[in-house]
Amino acid sequence: KAGVTQTPRYLIKTRGQQVTLSCSPISGHRSVSWYQQTPGQGLQFLFEYFSETQRNKGNFPGRFSGRQFSNSRSEMNVSTLELGDSALYLCASSSDAKRADTQYFGPGTRLTVL
Amino acid sequence: AQSVTQLGSHVSVSEGALVLLRCNYSSSVPPYLFWYVQYPNQGLQLLLKYTSAATLVKGINGFEAEFKKSETSFHLTKPSAHMSDAAEYFCAVSGVQEGAQKLVFGQGTRLTINP
Numbered sequence: 001k002a003g004v005t006q007t008p009r010y011l012i013k014t015r016g017q018q019v020t021l022s023c024s025p026i027s028g029h030r031s032v033s034w035y036q037q038t039p040g041q042g043l044q045f046l047f048e049y050f051s052e053t054q055r056n057k058g059n060f061p062g063r064f065s066g067r068q069f070s071n072s073r074s075e076m077n078v079s080t081l082e083l084g085d086s087a088l089y090l091c092a093s094s095s096d097a098k099r100a101d102t103q104y105f106g107p108g109t110r111l112t113v114l
Numbered sequence: 115a116q117s118v119t120q121l122g123s124h125v126s127v128s129e130g131a132l133v134l135l136r137c138n139y140s141s142s143v144p145p146y147l148f149w150y151v152q153y154p155n156q157g158l159q160l161l162l163k164y165t166s167a168a169t170l171v172k173g174i175n176g177f178e179a180e181f182k183k184s185e186t187s188f189h190l191t192k193p194s195a196h197m198s199d200a201a202e203y204f205c206a207v208s209g210v211q212e213g214a215q216k217l218v219f220g221q222g223t224r225l226t227i228n229p
Contacts, residue, residue: 004157031215033215033216033217035217035219042219042220042221042222043204043206043217043219043222044219045209045216045217045218048214048215048216050214050215055214055215056209056211056214056215056216058216090157090158092158092215092217094215097214097215098212099146099208099209099210099211099212099215100146100163100165100208101215102148102160102163103160103215103217104160105150105157105158105159106157107155107156107157108156108157
């Protein structure tokens with residue numbers, strides 16, 4: 001099976017712009033989660049989608065949003081970019097949504113905000 | 115609330131030496147625990163996970179971890195380090211809500227292998 005894919009791999013934006021990142025989960029997986037990784041804050045949970053519904057959300061401002069499509073592909077959007085949004089954004093998928101389920105991670109999208 | 119503490123942001127060992135990466139957790143519910151590894155410019159790869167079936171968990175690449183409830187620990191070990199083990203390692207605990215995925219990560223430990 002193909003793994004989790006994320007596009008694009010690298011992005012450069014300027015402050016105030018918005019950005020959309022895409023994630024395709026492993027075939028058959030219905031849960032998609034997003035994480036932000038920065039040197040200062042480490043890995044932080046953004047949100048999780050299952051069957052097109054957001055079921056869990058981390059402590060991020062409303063500028064961060066996401067959605068999931070009927071084929072389980074997911075997008076996350078960041079509006080009004082700030083310098084502090086520069087980070088590696090990781091997407092993970094799992095087959096179900098049990099606490100014990102393994103999350104499989106994609107390679108990430110590295111966002112740089114200038 | 116769930117939390118994970120990884121003792122030592124950097125660990126350096128010689129090739130062939132024992133690798134020990136420490137992880138302590140806090141969980142308001144019976145925990146599910148994970149160790150992931152991240153190589154440069156890559157995502158996270160699962161090494162192993164604890165889901166209450168056995169306290170000693172064996173993973174990929176010769177790694178294993180032991181769940182100790184009394185110590186709230188889940189330390190990662192490997193008997194003999196290889197140069198290819200150089201990477202960053204993350205310990206994580208599942209969120210409390212069943213039916214919703216979430217991982218809470220420690221700050222990570224960067225492992226360096228000296229020849």
